[in-house]
Amino acid sequence: MLDKKNVLIIILTASVFLMLGILISRQTSSTSGPMHVPADDGKLAKEYKAKQINPLIQTEAKNLQACYFAYLDTKPTIEENSMKILMQIGEDGKILKVQITRNGFENETFGDCVASKLSGQYLEPPPYGINRFISHDLSFVKEETALKQAEERKKQNEMPKVLPVQ
16 A cells, blocks of 8 residues: 555656656657747848848849840840749858749749849848748839839939928
């Protein structure tokens, strides 16, 4: 027959084994499954895009423009439009893959050229907690249209700002 002391020892031992089982289970599931990522309101991703992606696009503008000019040499019916790209960025900051998710030009070769110019580039490693799949819109327009749009933006900036009255 078991006395109170032995029952207490059995309960404590069972509790310890139960706790160890839970800890081991959590550790195994966190290393084998997707890593828990803290919630982000999008601020980190926006900052990363502004500091890393936008400058990369500016740096690679001539290479991207070469793709556009090669496309225009084919005498396409759609001369101006945009495309949306999705970049997969590795933990080390390398752009692992670029996928064209929307191509307004409906020309796969042009999209492949754009993707090849950005794939393999290195950025600063993304901060922990942001989605490492970052989308970006690229617009391709002829020089006349670009100058006209720049002029329109300049006029918009010259307009007086109306502030709300309290």
